[in-house]
Amino acid sequence: MRSAKQHSGVLDRLGESIASGDRAPGTVLTLGGLEEEFGVSRTLVREVVRVLESMGMLESRRRVGVTVRPHEDWNQFDPRLIRWRLDGPGRNAQLLNLTELRAAIEPAAARLAAARADEAARHRLVELAARLKELGEARRGTDPEYLATDIAYHEQLLAASGNPMLAALGSTIAEVLTGRTALGLMPREPAPGALEDHEATAAAVAAGDAATAEARARAVVTEVLEEVTDVTGDTS
Structure with missing residues (x-):
């Protein structure tokens, strides 16, 4: 040991x-x-x-x-490297790069999930979104359970895409979410709109509505990207 x-x-x-x-x-x-x-x-x-x-x-x-x-x-997707960078002086650049990656892949994953996910995966995504909303409305956005549920939700979304390469990015997204929490970027009470977008994405995936799933997932990551851009001061 x-x-x-x-x-x-x-x-x-x-x-x-x-x-x-x-x-x-x-x-x-x-x-x-x-x-x-x-x-x-x-x-x-x-x-x-x-x-x-x-x-x-x-x-x-x-x-x-x-x-x-x-x-x-370097292997830019290794969770250990991501964690080290988020703990170091380059945290802002790393956080922005990772959030841009999320903005590129999560809407596509949601579209694919709506078309490919099995019934169990659709049900699980809806469950996670509902729990996320419960925790957020209870002002528990900085609690370990909220972070764990948020990670599970996004990993489930990527896995439900049916694309193993997207699914393999689950640990990368987990480090992004963990990093945001560690840097104090997660409020105790998440914005209602963000919680609704998570729920709407899950509902669209469950209903097999690919266009809506993609649009609502894009709304989730766009809001996060705007927030991170404000924090990092990136104006490009």
């Missing part, structure tokens, strides 16, 4: 330092140096480096060491 906790702690600390730019692309690290810096075993350092290599953030070369790779080589 201790080893797993140590592994997670070192991974987060090293990953955050790379994601934040403290260790810029081209920086050369050594296993010995990391071992001393973090006060852990060489074996644990190697395991952490392997994880970051799998994410495209590090590259090991003989007689060179471990090098930080360029940003464009």
Whole structure:
């Protein structure tokens, strides 16, 4: 248990330092140096480096060491990288980029869900939307249950699209929603219009109304995008 906790702690600390730019692309690290810096075993350092290599953030070369790779080589959809960026100085840019991604994919997912989802998936989406509204109207928008329900709703919407590539983005969207809450962008009492749009999207999916499902899902993410743009100060 201790080893797993140590592994997670070192991974987060090293990953955050790379994601934040403290260790810029081209920086050369050594296993010995990391071992001393973090006060852990060489074996644990190697395991952490392997994880970051799998994410495209590090590259090991003989007689060179471990090098930080360029940003464009990183796996931008890895939930860990997203979390590290949301915890760092680039949080505003990351939040805006992720919200723009949501605006692009969620309306399309809603349209597909209306056409493809099975009865159980449609029913589950309606249930989640109803619970989300209950929690929001009870001024529980900052509660862990609201966040968990919101994540479940959006993951369900993506999965119901029947497109495995869209469904695979569920963990990415979960990090967006978690990040918004952690940054204090979720009010205790969500806007009634947002709750209604969630319910209307679910109802349209359940009814097989693809056009309405797409339109109401777009309303949800458009409102969020406007809010995030105001917060980040992006005027492009």
